[in-house]
Amino acid sequence: MRFHTSVLLSTALLACIDSVSAIDASKLTTTEVTAQHSRFLRKFEEERAYGDSLVNAAKLQKYKLQWSQMQLGDDLGAVLKSDLVGKMAKFNLNRAPSKQVSLIGRLTAKYGDDIVARALVSVERSTSDNPALLAMVRQMREDQIANWLKNGETVPGVVSKLKFVDDESIFRSKALDVLEDFIKKYNTANKADESLLKTLTTVYGGESELVTMIAKARVTGNFPYRVNPQSIEKANSIESQLIKKWKSQKLELYRVMAKLDFDNDINKAMSSGKVSVLFKYADSKTEAFKRLEAKYGKAEVAVAFMKEKGNPFYGDTAKALYQSQMNGWLEKGDTAERVFSILKFKEGDDFFYKLGALEEYVKFLKTKNPDDATDIFKVLKKGFGPADEDKLALAIVRLNALEMPSYQKSLFTDWVTRDLDPMSVGTNVFKIPELDVAAGKYSDRLKSIIKEYTGFFNGQADIQPLAPAVRNGRS
Secondary structure: OHHHHHHHHHHHHHHHHHHHHHHHHHHHHHHHHHHHHHHHHHHHHHHHHHHHHHHHHHHHHHHHHHHHHOOOOOOHHHHHOOHHHHHHHHHHOOOOHHHOOOOHHHHHHHHOHHHHHHHHHHHHHHOOOOHHHHHHHHHHHHHHHHHHHHOOOOHHHHHHHHOHHHOOOHHHOOHHHHHHHHHHHHHHHHOOOOOHHHHHHHHHOOHHHHHHHHHHHHEEOOOOOEEOHHHHHHHHHHHHHHHHHHHHHOOOHHHHHHHHOOOOOHHHHHHOOHHHHHHHHOOOHHHHHHHHHHHHOHHHHHHHHHHOOOOOOOHHHHHHHHHHHHHHHHHOOOOHHHHHHHOOOOOOOOHHHHHHHHHHHHHHHHHHOOOOOOOHHHHHHHHHOHHHHHHHHHHHHHHHHOOOHHHHHHHHHHHHHOOOOHHHHHHHHOOOOHHHHHHOOOOHHHHHHHHHHHHHHHHHHHHOOOOHHHHHHHO
16 A cells, blocks of 8 residues: 555656656747847847948938039028928938938028028928928027037127118017027026027117117008017017016116107107006006106197007007096096197197097096086187187198098088178188188188088078078178
8 A cells, every 4th residue: 555655656746847847848948939039130120220221321421412412592492492402301300410411501601691590480480281391490490509509609699690680670580589599598508698688679779779679560561550460479578578677676767768768759759669668667657647748748648649549559558548647637627628728729730639639538528427518619619719710710621631520510500600601701710801802812722611611501591591690691
């Protein structure tokens, strides 16, 4: 029994040993095969990579040769969009800069830094459906800046290279993007603290001039003004940086006015953006307003605000400022007649804008007091008085050419009510001697007015019968 048991145990033990040996042998064989396969694949990849490297090196040399032999015309844009540049762009895509075809050196030698910079930005802005060309253009921009830094260029030096003085406005220049990128990389490379604000202030010759150029950059053309989308964002940014700089310096308002260099023309101060910047900076709008009135006069400030109402950037500022001015008049209890005097209707020109200011104030009065019955024509008539009635008449007739006939109708109606026939208007209103009126010896301008009134006068007689005294006056 013991012998039989020993045999069984021995047999089982041998079987286990054989099984383990077989498994180990199998594992060893698989490991060796896998290792050999990996070595084979690695060698294959290395050989293929080496082959690709040789092919790419050959292509690189081929493109370099073709690029060096390519005829460059006067149109840089056409060169950048040529077939060869397109092929090189695809070749360069996703390759390290050291293994790309570089175009920047030859292009700069041919066209100059400024033209190349503008052209690259232009292509970058307009290229969205060609990733290869877009990548190449961006790399060329990087190369251009890298070359400048390598050659020790400073920010003023790059400004000179880019020839900003040749631009109508820097804010519309494509090279502004290049300058801004250079400043960032220059600061990093030299641990400097240059800024676009500082640079542009220097370029334009001061903060006052910079504010003026910001205003010009925001719009295109003359009135009616149109927004220039290409430059507005950058212009707004620079203006905000300038105001932030002054805030950090805690400048008093009079010092900001000195920096802005306000001259004696309020209209220029408005259109140049200086008034807008002043009020954006001022914590106390009332103080800013008083300083403007003290410098230019109440009438001049009001007229300037009226003139800027159509400006898309300063119109809102002008309206808000005139609202403040009207509030001040209302607080003092000023009537429409008093505002007529403040606006100096009888002095200088700008009747149209002064009338606009008076109209706004009368509307303002009526919002505060709906029962207010102020008649603007009566205010004008009383303000000018009999001695200057001819001046009022001439000013009102000019309004008719501006499609404002209501005042002329009021004027003519007043003459009819006063029983003034056309000849009487000539003698009583315009003070022409009676014999000259009868002989027609007066200006063509007055003849036109009297002729127009004659038609109105006759029409009024037919349509609206007048009081007996008036009818007798006509007979």
